[in-house]
Structures are given as C-alpha cells and as structure tokens.
Amino acid sequence: MHAVPPEPDMVQLLTPEGVRVEHPDYPLEITDEQIQSLYRDLVLVRRVDTEAIALQRQGELGLWASLLGQEGAQVGAGRALRAHDMAFPTYREHGVAWCRDVDPLVLLGLFRGTNLGGWDPADNNFNLYTIVIGAQTLHAAGYAMGVVRDGAVGTGDPNRDTAVLAFFGDGASSQGDVNESFVWSAAENLPVVYFCQNNQWAISAPVSTQSRVPIYHRADGFGFPGVRIDGNDVLASLAVTGKALDQARAGLGPTLIEAFTYRMNPHTTSDDPTRYRLAAETETWKLKDPIARVRAYLTRHADVGQDFFDAIDRESEQLAEHVRAGCRALPDPDPLSAFDHVHVELTDELREQRDAFAAYLDSFEEVPA
C-alpha cells in the first residue's frame, strides 16, 4: 500500500494558525466582515451536525452522515455559488445545503425515514441528496448540457451565465459514473466544476485503495485543469471554487478541485472507525480544524471582539432548538403515501394495489384503550 504523498502545491490562504497567506493564482479580496460571515456559517453548520448526531443517538434519526471536519471545504464551495448556479450534492453536503438556504429540517426527513428527500431542487438550485456513490456527477454533466443548450454559458451576462457544481468524494473517484462524467464534460466543454472532498476514508478504505496518484492529477488525463486545495481552509475553497465557477460560466470548461480534508467522525452513525484507523491520525487533523483557524484569524488579526462570538453562540443555540423540535415534529408518513409519486399519474394496477392495501388496513378493529 502506498500512501499518497503530501502535495507541496496545495492551495492555502489561511493557515491552521489563522494567518492569511497569499497565493499567486488565487488572489482573494475579502473583507473581515465577510470572513465573519463565513465563520458564522461554519459554526452553525457544525451545530446542525452535532444536533443531528445527538438526535440519532436518541433514536430520532435512523442514521446521520456527519460532515465534521469538512465544514471549510463545503462552506467555501457553497458560498462561491451564485443563486442561479446548480449544485449536485452527495449525502454529506449539509454545509452546502446551508449555503443554499435549505432549512436543515428539510435534510432530516431522509435520515429520520419520513421521506426520501422530497425537496424541489429548483427551489434553491440544490439537487436531492444522492446515495448511490458518484451517480450525481452524471446528472451534473447532463444538467450542464441543458445549460449549454439554453445559451446560458459564455454570454458575459452575470445574471445568465450558469455553472454546475458536482460534489463527490475520494471513494467515488473510482466509480465509472464519475469518470464518464469527466469524459462528457471534457468532450463537450461543459460548465461543470467537480468538487472532490478527499476526506481520506471511504468508510474503512484509505484513499490509497482508490488512487495511486493524487486525485486532482486525474484531471490531466481527461484534459482539464485539476487543483488541490487545503480542504480545511474555507478561504482557499471559496477562492479556488469561485475562480473555477467563473471559468465554467465563461465557457472555459470544467475544473476538478480536490479538497484535501479529513472525515473526523465515523462514516455514518452506524460506523466504527476504531476497527480501521488510529486515533492518533484523527488527533493530528484536529490541529488543522477549519473553524479554529478562522476564529484565530478574527481574534488576532481582525480585532473581532467577544460580543461577536457570543452572538453566534446564541444563534447556534436557537438553531439547535429549531433542529431538535423540528425533527421530533416531522410527521410519520401515511402508509398509503408509499403509492404516491411512483408515476406522475397513478396507474390502474397500482391503484388496485393501494385500494386493496387500504381495505386490509381498514379491516383491523380498533382495540379499546
């Protein structure tokens, strides 16, 4: 097994110690107020994650896929999007959902088992979570084909030109669908930005199981640029994704971004990482925390006072209460709703099954309490 060698040219704009650094290819003009706003996103997204894990432990959710450690990658990418751009998430992009103004409660139905997703992608230009690994990258390419056919690329009109942001992970990089999506985007010069969160682990398989080269090098073989960023640096994610999206909208084609990050928590609440990785590895990554470095920057270099952090803590408490109460209030689905939306119009044979099931359910006598 070969470890993937560390990349000296990983784009980083904010060090783990909270020091702003410049990168010649990715100048980022950003105010301290904007960095404060990113800090708020990061904290609140982490809070949603923390609450969801707790809800799973209390039996309120069947499962949760934690994003702990990946907040910087996701918030940077999510905030680089324009309203009319389209995002295609996996099932872990809670931070991107947040940036798209999707209420966290909307995400919980899938994990509580009250629905299968159920939101309208057009509401926030945020597609449904996709559980089959990598499948959504082809949907992103197809959506981008539609964008091209709609004449919404390379017009120079910022309100019209549209990019598509496709998320996937290091495990998905092995999937045929991801590679086919690369082929499509390259061949048709599609306005797609591929955002791979390399969080080092596909459940129990280290990234070396998937790739012998750094994942961003894969782009070379397909004929478009690839770049690796410090995935725990929200500013690097924002700057690099922003530039790639600009290029896509301008008709300059796809980019692959590899956000080098770490899945701090188990794959999902059902996973046990003590069977396959060392706690010491996780401890090392704690030193690169995506939130601590922003807080350090704001405290030491932006003169942001305690009031700001206190206000965010209060907002975080309110959000947590919203998530807890809202989750418990999610209604259980009606048994007959399983027959809804199988087709646009219920077929006769499915109506027969539904009606027979309804009659069966009705045949039970009410037991007096």
Add this chain to the structure above:
Amino acid sequence: MTTLTMAKALNEGLRKALDDDPKVIIMGEDVGKLGGVFRITDGLQKDFGEARVFDTPLAESGIIGTAVGLAIRGYRPVCEIQFDGFVFPGFDQIVNQVAKMHNRSAGKIRMPITIRIPFGGGIGAVEHHSESPEAYFAHTAGLKVVSCSNPSDAYWMIQQSIRSDDPVVFFEPKRRYWAKGELNDEPYPLHKARVVRPGREATVAAYGPMVATALEAADADGHDLEVIDLRSISPLDTATVIESVERTGRLVVVHEASVSHGVGAELAARVQERAFYSLEAPVLRVGGFDTPYPASRLEEEWLPTVDRILDAVDRTLEY
C-alpha cells in the same frame, strides 16, 4: 393510408416529436451522422441540428445519467441504446435514478425520458445483440415498459412515450424493423392491449416481435385462436386478457425472453388470480429457454416459432 417499414415509422415518429416540442432531444451512440446502426434516426441531425440530435461518448451509464440531468433542467431526452445487451452498464442509472427520482422528490421532479432499445433475436447476430431484457425493467417500480409490434404502433407509441411525463423503456423488435405496414390515422392508448385477431378456442398473448409469429400461428390450419398484442408490459393491461380468457378459457403467453420469472409468469399469475373459474386449462408459456441466448446458428431452434406456439395450443386444448 401511408405504408412504411417499422424503421421508417419510428423515424417519422421521432421527427414528429422533435417538431412538436423544442425540448425533445435525441442522444446516443452513432445517432447523428450515421443515423444509428439501424438508421432509425436517419436524417434527424441534419434537419434538427447537433444540439438536438447528437452522438454521445460510448458509455451507456453516461447516456442515461446525463439524460437525468437534462430532464432536471427541463429537457425531454430520448436515449438510444444501441443493442439490448448493452443496456446493462446503464442499468444503475435507469433503476436507481430514472425510475426513482420522481418518487424521491415527492413528485417535484419529472423524468420524461424515453429509452429506446432494439431487442430480441432472429437476425443472426453475435452475442449480446439478441437479448430480451424487458422483465428487468418491468420489475422496477417507476418505469413504464412498452413494445411495438407493427409500423403504425411504432409511429404512434414512440410519440406517446416521448410525451409521457413518466420514463418509458421502449423496446423495438429489431427483426421486424423492415416489415411494412399501414399507419393508422389515430393513436391507440399507450398502455392498453389490443385484440389483433379475434378467435374462440384459445387466447395467445404476445408483444413485440412475437405478435407476428402468434398471428402466423393463428393463420395456420387448425384452431380458431384469439391473438392479443399486449403492447404495454408495465403497466400490463390485464383486463383485456381476462376479458378474452373469460370467452376462450385458455391462455398461451409468448415472448422471446427466457420463461422463468418473466412477463408470461406475471400474466399467468394475474389471470389465475382473477379468472380462475374461467380457465379450462393451466396457462402455458412459450418463450426462450433458461439459458444464455445461444450462438446464432441455434437461434431458430431456440426462439419460439409457429410450431412451438401451436404445440402449446394443442396441449392447452387437450388438457
């Protein structure tokens, strides 16, 4: 009345669909300049341009997966899968994405995707070019599965499938591509079976390439057979078959696909559930054997023939 081959009827149907709705696009391997390996899309790229009729990279999952994205963006894609046996790399996208996206979104997204698949044997082809995979798709909730048996249905059903807001897997009997027939002036409901030959002694139900074979069997000396063209495999128009069986008391189901766990098994189960007392004999199935599709020099023996259908009819009448 216009007389066309099925290939030309499909071509005309696709042309009409492209004309009727600017969101209709045709995508697949070699569908552009070449017009498809069977020439079903002949001339369409020339007339409708490369944005609407286009060659894709050679990857079936990519064809279906990008069609899903196009549908989310508001397009109405028609995907050509070059041969039946090549659909399987796209199977995941069809079963997990195309079939379920509408349901997953609680009805917010529609998948008006038509997946055209030339299917069945009888053309002396190499392996993977003669298969009948319709049962896989019929077994998947969310998909509609149809098959045309004649040029008129080909012309109308392809347009109805494209207009459908649900995804349709459209099976084209490739060995009948060159058979000619007259076009009807009006379409028949897409998911309704049709009695194509009335008869009294036994019902023979078939679809796609086997309808012509069943009609040939009915025309052979001997029995007064009623032939039903099922047309839609999912949903399956059981009522039309039951109505027939209530008169004839006997049913033989014919398809090229292997018999076990197939469409014939489903139809037999439904008929015995709902018309048990009308049956004078067990429902019999005539189909491919439970073997891989054989080398082409064997296919005439392997495929259902007029004689194998009549043998089954004899057995049901003798019961």
